Amino acid sequence: MSVEESPLHELAGDLRSRVLAAVRAEPAPTRRAAQRRNVLLLTAGAAVALTTFLALGGFRAGDRPTRLVAVTCVGWIAAAAVALQIAFARGRSMVGRHPARRVALLVGAPFLLFAWKVTVTACFGVEFMATSTDHAGYRCLGMSLGMGLALLVVFAAARRRTDPVRPGVTGAALGMAAAIAAGSLVDAWCPYAGVTHLLLGHILPLVALAALGALVGRRFLRV
Protein backbone atom coordinates (compact mmCIF):
# COMPACT_ATOMS: atom_id res chain seq x y z
CA MET A 1 0.00 0.00 0.00
CA SER A 2 1.44 3.33 -1.01
CA VAL A 3 1.33 6.38 1.19
CA GLU A 4 -1.24 7.91 -1.13
CA GLU A 5 -3.53 4.92 -0.66
CA SER A 6 -3.00 4.73 3.07
CA PRO A 7 -5.28 6.46 5.57
CA LEU A 8 -2.20 8.38 6.63
CA HIS A 9 -2.53 10.44 3.49
CA GLU A 10 -5.63 12.14 4.88
CA LEU A 11 -4.20 12.59 8.33
CA ALA A 12 -0.60 13.28 7.42
CA GLY A 13 -0.56 17.04 7.87
CA ASP A 14 -2.56 17.30 11.06
CA LEU A 15 -1.25 14.14 12.67
CA ARG A 16 2.33 14.92 11.77
CA SER A 17 2.11 18.38 13.33
CA ARG A 18 0.47 16.94 16.42
CA VAL A 19 3.12 14.24 16.89
CA LEU A 20 6.04 16.61 16.34
CA ALA A 21 4.51 19.18 18.70
CA ALA A 22 4.04 16.53 21.39
CA VAL A 23 7.65 15.43 20.96
CA ARG A 24 8.95 19.00 21.17
CA ALA A 25 6.91 19.59 24.33
CA GLU A 26 8.53 16.68 26.18
CA PRO A 27 12.28 16.84 26.72
CA ALA A 28 14.17 13.55 26.47
CA PRO A 29 17.85 13.02 27.28
CA THR A 30 20.33 12.47 24.48
CA ARG A 31 22.53 9.39 24.37
CA ARG A 32 25.51 11.22 25.85
CA ALA A 33 23.47 12.57 28.77
CA ALA A 34 22.05 9.12 29.44
CA GLN A 35 25.53 7.57 29.37
CA ARG A 36 26.78 10.08 31.94
CA ARG A 37 23.75 9.41 34.12
CA ASN A 38 24.25 5.64 33.86
CA VAL A 39 27.91 5.86 34.88
CA LEU A 40 26.91 7.88 37.94
CA LEU A 41 24.09 5.50 38.80
CA LEU A 42 26.20 2.37 38.49
CA THR A 43 29.00 3.92 40.51
CA ALA A 44 26.53 4.92 43.21
CA GLY A 45 25.00 1.43 43.28
CA ALA A 46 28.38 -0.23 43.61
CA ALA A 47 29.35 2.25 46.32
CA VAL A 48 26.18 1.51 48.31
CA ALA A 49 26.75 -2.24 48.09
CA LEU A 50 30.44 -1.99 49.05
CA THR A 51 29.73 0.45 51.88
CA THR A 52 27.09 -1.89 53.28
CA PHE A 53 29.51 -4.81 53.00
CA LEU A 54 32.26 -2.91 54.81
CA ALA A 55 29.88 -1.50 57.42
CA LEU A 56 28.80 -5.02 58.32
CA GLY A 57 32.37 -6.15 58.88
CA GLY A 58 33.77 -6.72 55.40
CA PHE A 59 35.71 -9.88 54.68
CA ARG A 60 35.32 -12.57 57.36
CA ALA A 61 37.03 -15.92 56.87
CA GLY A 62 35.88 -17.39 60.20
CA ASP A 63 37.06 -20.98 60.45
CA ARG A 64 37.37 -21.28 56.71
CA PRO A 65 40.77 -21.61 55.03
CA THR A 66 41.56 -18.50 53.00
CA ARG A 67 41.88 -20.65 49.88
CA LEU A 68 38.34 -21.96 50.33
CA VAL A 69 37.03 -18.41 50.62
CA ALA A 70 39.00 -17.36 47.56
CA VAL A 71 37.77 -20.26 45.44
CA THR A 72 34.09 -19.86 46.33
CA CYS A 73 34.29 -16.06 45.91
CA VAL A 74 35.92 -16.40 42.52
CA GLY A 75 33.06 -18.65 41.46
CA TRP A 76 30.45 -16.13 42.60
CA ILE A 77 32.30 -13.22 40.99
CA ALA A 78 32.63 -15.10 37.70
CA ALA A 79 28.92 -15.93 37.84
CA ALA A 80 28.13 -12.27 38.52
CA ALA A 81 30.21 -11.18 35.53
CA VAL A 82 28.44 -13.66 33.24
CA ALA A 83 25.04 -12.72 34.63
CA LEU A 84 25.69 -9.01 34.14
CA GLN A 85 26.84 -9.61 30.59
CA ILE A 86 23.71 -11.61 29.80
CA ALA A 87 21.34 -9.18 31.50
CA PHE A 88 22.83 -6.01 30.00
CA ALA A 89 23.78 -7.19 26.52
CA ARG A 90 21.42 -5.88 23.86
CA GLY A 91 23.21 -7.03 20.75
CA ARG A 92 22.82 -4.81 17.70
CA SER A 93 19.04 -4.75 17.68
CA MET A 94 16.70 -2.33 19.39
CA VAL A 95 14.35 -5.15 20.28
CA GLY A 96 17.00 -7.12 22.10
CA ARG A 97 18.26 -10.63 21.78
CA HIS A 98 16.36 -13.88 21.93
CA PRO A 99 15.47 -14.53 25.57
CA ALA A 100 17.00 -18.02 25.72
CA ARG A 101 20.19 -16.92 27.47
CA ARG A 102 18.30 -14.85 30.02
CA VAL A 103 15.93 -17.73 30.73
CA ALA A 104 18.89 -20.11 31.05
CA LEU A 105 20.47 -17.70 33.53
CA LEU A 106 17.27 -17.54 35.58
CA VAL A 107 16.83 -21.29 35.67
CA GLY A 108 20.44 -22.38 35.96
CA ALA A 109 22.14 -19.83 38.22
CA PRO A 110 20.54 -20.83 41.56
CA PHE A 111 21.29 -24.52 40.99
CA LEU A 112 24.83 -23.96 39.73
CA LEU A 113 25.80 -21.57 42.51
CA PHE A 114 24.36 -23.84 45.18
CA ALA A 115 26.18 -26.82 43.67
CA TRP A 116 29.39 -24.78 43.39
CA LYS A 117 29.33 -23.67 47.02
CA VAL A 118 28.47 -27.12 48.39
CA THR A 119 30.95 -28.97 46.19
CA VAL A 120 33.90 -26.67 46.83
CA THR A 121 33.21 -26.54 50.58
CA ALA A 122 32.86 -30.34 50.75
CA CYS A 123 36.18 -30.72 48.96
CA PHE A 124 37.86 -28.72 51.70
CA GLY A 125 36.15 -30.75 54.44
CA VAL A 126 32.59 -31.55 55.46
CA GLU A 127 33.21 -29.93 58.85
CA PHE A 128 32.84 -26.57 57.11
CA MET A 129 29.28 -27.51 56.20
CA ALA A 130 28.05 -28.07 59.74
CA THR A 131 24.62 -26.55 60.28
CA SER A 132 24.14 -24.39 63.34
CA THR A 133 20.76 -23.22 64.58
CA ASP A 134 22.43 -19.93 65.56
CA HIS A 135 23.10 -19.18 61.93
CA ALA A 136 19.88 -20.02 60.16
CA GLY A 137 20.71 -17.53 57.43
CA TYR A 138 18.41 -14.57 58.10
CA ARG A 139 21.29 -12.11 58.33
CA CYS A 140 22.69 -13.30 55.02
CA LEU A 141 19.20 -13.15 53.56
CA GLY A 142 18.75 -9.57 54.73
CA MET A 143 22.20 -8.52 53.58
CA SER A 144 21.76 -10.13 50.17
CA LEU A 145 18.33 -8.60 49.68
CA GLY A 146 19.48 -5.15 50.82
CA MET A 147 22.56 -4.95 48.65
CA GLY A 148 20.85 -6.73 45.77
CA LEU A 149 17.93 -4.34 45.90
CA ALA A 150 20.23 -1.33 45.69
CA LEU A 151 21.96 -2.87 42.68
CA LEU A 152 18.66 -3.84 41.05
CA VAL A 153 17.42 -0.25 41.32
CA VAL A 154 20.46 1.17 39.55
CA PHE A 155 20.52 -1.63 36.97
CA ALA A 156 16.87 -1.02 36.13
CA ALA A 157 17.46 2.73 35.93
CA ALA A 158 20.44 2.21 33.62
CA ARG A 159 18.46 -0.18 31.42
CA ARG A 160 15.23 1.87 31.46
CA ARG A 161 13.15 1.95 28.26
CA THR A 162 15.30 -0.52 26.41
CA ASP A 163 13.10 -3.58 25.92
CA PRO A 164 9.88 -3.34 23.93
CA VAL A 165 9.40 -7.09 23.60
CA ARG A 166 10.21 -8.97 26.83
CA PRO A 167 10.88 -6.46 29.60
CA GLY A 168 9.80 -8.90 32.29
CA VAL A 169 12.43 -11.46 31.33
CA THR A 170 15.12 -8.80 31.09
CA GLY A 171 14.08 -7.38 34.46
CA ALA A 172 14.26 -10.83 36.02
CA ALA A 173 17.75 -11.31 34.55
CA LEU A 174 18.81 -7.94 35.99
CA GLY A 175 17.40 -9.00 39.36
CA MET A 176 19.33 -12.25 39.18
CA ALA A 177 22.53 -10.42 38.20
CA ALA A 178 22.07 -7.97 41.07
CA ALA A 179 21.47 -10.82 43.50
CA ILE A 180 24.55 -12.73 42.33
CA ALA A 181 26.72 -9.59 42.57
CA ALA A 182 25.45 -9.02 46.11
CA GLY A 183 25.88 -12.73 46.82
CA SER A 184 29.56 -12.58 45.91
CA LEU A 185 30.06 -10.02 48.69
CA VAL A 186 27.93 -11.99 51.12
CA ASP A 187 29.97 -15.08 50.32
CA ALA A 188 33.12 -13.24 51.41
CA TRP A 189 31.38 -12.12 54.59
CA CYS A 190 29.59 -15.30 55.68
CA PRO A 191 31.70 -18.18 57.05
CA TYR A 192 28.83 -20.68 57.24
CA ALA A 193 28.01 -23.26 54.60
CA GLY A 194 25.30 -25.50 56.02
CA VAL A 195 22.84 -26.62 53.36
CA THR A 196 19.77 -25.02 54.95
CA HIS A 197 21.76 -21.87 55.66
CA LEU A 198 22.87 -21.68 52.04
CA LEU A 199 19.38 -22.23 50.72
CA LEU A 200 17.81 -19.57 52.93
CA GLY A 201 20.55 -16.97 53.11
CA HIS A 202 22.30 -17.29 49.76
CA ILE A 203 20.02 -18.94 47.20
CA LEU A 204 16.58 -17.65 48.19
CA PRO A 205 17.65 -14.02 47.56
CA LEU A 206 18.50 -14.96 43.98
CA VAL A 207 14.99 -16.19 43.36
CA ALA A 208 13.36 -13.34 45.27
CA LEU A 209 15.28 -10.62 43.46
CA ALA A 210 14.68 -12.25 40.08
CA ALA A 211 10.93 -12.25 40.80
CA LEU A 212 11.09 -8.64 41.93
CA GLY A 213 13.17 -7.79 38.87
CA ALA A 214 10.46 -9.23 36.62
CA LEU A 215 7.94 -6.85 38.15
CA VAL A 216 10.34 -3.92 37.96
CA GLY A 217 11.18 -4.80 34.36
CA ARG A 218 7.56 -4.83 33.23
CA ARG A 219 7.10 -1.40 34.70
CA PHE A 220 10.36 0.36 33.85
CA LEU A 221 12.23 -1.47 31.10
CA ARG A 222 9.53 -1.48 28.46
CA VAL A 223 9.48 1.19 25.84
Place this chain on the structure above:
Amino acid sequence: MERYATGSDGAFAEVYDAVAARLYTYLHRNVRDTHRCSDLLQETFLQMHRARATFLSGAAVMPWAFAIARRLVIDQARRERRAPPLADLSDPMRTNGVDLACHDDQAVEEGELARAFTRELARLPASQRTAFELLKRDGMSLAEAAQVLGVTVTAVKLRAHRAYVALRIALGVHAVRLAGVKS
Protein backbone atom coordinates in the same frame (compact mmCIF):
# COMPACT_ATOMS: atom_id res chain seq x y z
CA MET B 1 17.32 8.07 14.39
CA GLU B 2 21.04 7.93 14.99
CA ARG B 3 21.28 11.72 14.56
CA TYR B 4 18.26 12.19 16.79
CA ALA B 5 19.80 10.03 19.53
CA THR B 6 22.91 12.16 19.50
CA GLY B 7 20.95 15.39 19.92
CA SER B 8 19.85 16.61 16.49
CA ASP B 9 16.23 17.44 17.35
CA GLY B 10 15.20 18.22 13.80
CA ALA B 11 15.96 14.65 12.72
CA PHE B 12 12.82 13.32 14.34
CA ALA B 13 10.67 14.72 11.54
CA GLU B 14 12.67 12.58 9.12
CA VAL B 15 12.13 9.55 11.34
CA TYR B 16 8.42 10.29 11.31
CA ASP B 17 8.31 10.58 7.53
CA ALA B 18 10.23 7.35 7.09
CA VAL B 19 8.23 5.25 9.53
CA ALA B 20 4.76 6.75 9.93
CA ALA B 21 3.07 5.39 6.80
CA ARG B 22 3.87 1.74 7.44
CA LEU B 23 3.25 2.11 11.13
CA TYR B 24 -0.12 3.75 10.59
CA THR B 25 -1.15 1.04 8.15
CA TYR B 26 -0.21 -1.59 10.73
CA LEU B 27 -2.10 0.19 13.50
CA HIS B 28 -5.10 0.83 11.31
CA ARG B 29 -5.35 -2.84 10.54
CA ASN B 30 -5.36 -3.74 14.22
CA VAL B 31 -7.46 -0.97 15.74
CA ARG B 32 -11.05 -0.30 14.77
CA ASP B 33 -11.24 3.36 15.56
CA THR B 34 -9.41 5.89 13.40
CA HIS B 35 -8.97 8.39 16.22
CA ARG B 36 -7.63 5.71 18.53
CA CYS B 37 -5.30 4.63 15.77
CA SER B 38 -3.96 8.18 15.50
CA ASP B 39 -3.53 8.29 19.26
CA LEU B 40 -1.59 5.04 19.18
CA LEU B 41 0.63 6.34 16.41
CA GLN B 42 1.35 9.45 18.44
CA GLU B 43 2.04 7.37 21.53
CA THR B 44 4.39 5.12 19.57
CA PHE B 45 6.41 8.12 18.40
CA LEU B 46 6.41 9.58 21.90
CA GLN B 47 7.79 6.31 23.26
CA MET B 48 10.49 6.34 20.61
CA HIS B 49 11.29 9.92 21.52
CA ARG B 50 11.47 9.13 25.25
CA ALA B 51 13.78 6.22 24.53
CA ARG B 52 15.99 8.04 22.05
CA ALA B 53 19.00 7.88 24.37
CA THR B 54 18.86 4.09 24.27
CA PHE B 55 19.06 3.87 20.48
CA LEU B 56 21.93 1.67 19.37
CA SER B 57 24.16 2.89 16.55
CA GLY B 58 23.34 1.11 13.34
CA ALA B 59 20.21 -0.59 14.64
CA ALA B 60 17.11 -0.85 12.47
CA VAL B 61 14.32 1.55 13.40
CA MET B 62 11.37 -0.21 11.78
CA PRO B 63 11.28 -3.41 13.88
CA TRP B 64 11.69 -1.29 16.99
CA ALA B 65 8.81 0.98 16.05
CA PHE B 66 6.61 -1.98 15.18
CA ALA B 67 7.47 -3.72 18.46
CA ILE B 68 6.46 -0.61 20.40
CA ALA B 69 3.27 -0.21 18.40
CA ARG B 70 2.40 -3.86 18.80
CA ARG B 71 2.84 -3.64 22.56
CA LEU B 72 0.59 -0.57 22.67
CA VAL B 73 -2.10 -2.37 20.67
CA ILE B 74 -1.93 -5.36 23.02
CA ASP B 75 -2.10 -3.10 26.06
CA GLN B 76 -5.12 -1.34 24.69
CA ALA B 77 -6.87 -4.61 23.97
CA ARG B 78 -6.15 -5.73 27.52
CA ARG B 79 -7.44 -2.48 28.90
CA GLU B 80 -10.65 -2.87 27.04
CA ARG B 81 -10.93 -6.41 28.42
CA ARG B 82 -11.68 -8.01 25.16
CA ALA B 83 -10.00 -10.22 22.62
CA PRO B 84 -7.31 -8.63 20.45
CA PRO B 85 -9.05 -6.32 18.01
CA LEU B 86 -10.14 -7.85 14.77
CA ALA B 87 -10.21 -6.22 11.42
CA ASP B 88 -13.11 -3.96 10.60
CA LEU B 89 -14.94 -5.74 7.85
CA SER B 90 -16.84 -2.66 6.74
CA ASP B 91 -13.73 -0.61 6.16
CA PRO B 92 -12.66 -0.50 2.52
CA MET B 93 -9.03 -0.04 3.60
CA ARG B 94 -9.11 -3.54 5.09
CA THR B 95 -10.16 -5.09 1.85
CA ASN B 96 -7.11 -3.81 0.07
CA GLY B 97 -8.93 -0.91 -1.52
CA VAL B 98 -11.72 -2.93 -3.10
CA ASP B 99 -14.81 -0.78 -3.54
CA LEU B 100 -17.59 -2.84 -2.04
CA ALA B 101 -20.27 -0.55 -3.43
CA CYS B 102 -19.28 -1.39 -6.96
CA HIS B 103 -21.94 -3.46 -8.73
CA ASP B 104 -19.66 -5.04 -11.19
CA ASP B 105 -19.80 -8.83 -10.76
CA GLN B 106 -16.07 -9.28 -10.71
CA ALA B 107 -15.62 -6.52 -8.16
CA VAL B 108 -18.39 -7.98 -6.01
CA GLU B 109 -16.71 -11.35 -6.15
CA GLU B 110 -13.35 -9.83 -5.32
CA GLY B 111 -14.92 -7.91 -2.47
CA GLU B 112 -16.53 -11.08 -1.18
CA LEU B 113 -13.23 -12.91 -1.40
CA ALA B 114 -11.40 -10.05 0.34
CA ARG B 115 -13.93 -10.07 3.16
CA ALA B 116 -13.65 -13.82 3.45
CA PHE B 117 -9.89 -13.45 3.57
CA THR B 118 -10.14 -10.88 6.34
CA ARG B 119 -12.60 -13.06 8.23
CA GLU B 120 -10.42 -16.16 7.94
CA LEU B 121 -7.35 -14.17 8.89
CA ALA B 122 -9.11 -12.96 12.02
CA ARG B 123 -9.94 -16.55 12.95
CA LEU B 124 -6.30 -17.58 12.98
CA PRO B 125 -4.41 -17.73 16.29
CA ALA B 126 -2.94 -14.32 17.09
CA SER B 127 0.63 -15.57 16.78
CA GLN B 128 0.06 -16.92 13.26
CA ARG B 129 -1.99 -13.93 12.15
CA THR B 130 0.59 -11.42 13.34
CA ALA B 131 3.46 -13.27 11.70
CA PHE B 132 1.54 -13.50 8.45
CA GLU B 133 0.56 -9.82 8.50
CA LEU B 134 4.04 -8.58 9.27
CA LEU B 135 5.46 -10.56 6.36
CA LYS B 136 2.74 -10.24 3.75
CA ARG B 137 1.05 -6.96 4.54
CA ASP B 138 3.76 -4.89 6.17
CA GLY B 139 6.45 -6.20 3.88
CA MET B 140 8.90 -7.06 6.62
CA SER B 141 11.73 -9.52 6.17
CA LEU B 142 11.76 -12.69 8.24
CA ALA B 143 14.51 -11.25 10.44
CA GLU B 144 12.58 -8.03 11.05
CA ALA B 145 9.37 -9.87 11.88
CA ALA B 146 11.29 -12.14 14.23
CA GLN B 147 12.67 -9.09 16.01
CA VAL B 148 9.26 -7.49 16.36
CA LEU B 149 7.76 -10.68 17.78
CA GLY B 150 10.76 -11.58 19.91
CA VAL B 151 11.05 -15.06 18.46
CA THR B 152 13.42 -16.88 16.16
CA VAL B 153 13.32 -16.63 12.37
CA THR B 154 12.36 -20.31 12.26
CA ALA B 155 9.40 -19.67 14.52
CA VAL B 156 8.20 -16.84 12.28
CA LYS B 157 8.56 -19.05 9.21
CA LEU B 158 6.56 -21.79 10.90
CA ARG B 159 3.79 -19.46 12.07
CA ALA B 160 3.47 -17.74 8.72
CA HIS B 161 3.46 -21.08 6.90
CA ARG B 162 0.70 -22.43 9.15
CA ALA B 163 -1.31 -19.27 8.59
CA TYR B 164 -0.79 -19.58 4.85
CA VAL B 165 -1.89 -23.22 4.81
CA ALA B 166 -4.97 -22.46 6.91
CA LEU B 167 -5.94 -19.56 4.65
CA ARG B 168 -5.40 -21.60 1.52
CA ILE B 169 -7.65 -24.34 2.83
CA ALA B 170 -10.34 -21.91 3.98
CA LEU B 171 -10.28 -19.68 0.93
CA GLY B 172 -10.10 -22.62 -1.40
CA VAL B 173 -13.38 -23.88 0.01
CA HIS B 174 -14.83 -20.41 -0.16
CA ALA B 175 -13.82 -19.95 -3.76
CA VAL B 176 -15.61 -23.19 -4.65
CA ARG B 177 -18.76 -21.90 -2.94
CA LEU B 178 -18.52 -18.59 -4.77
CA ALA B 179 -18.15 -20.38 -8.09
CA GLY B 180 -21.28 -22.38 -7.30
CA VAL B 181 -23.29 -19.23 -6.56
CA LYS B 182 -22.08 -17.59 -9.73
CA SER B 183 -23.05 -20.48 -11.94
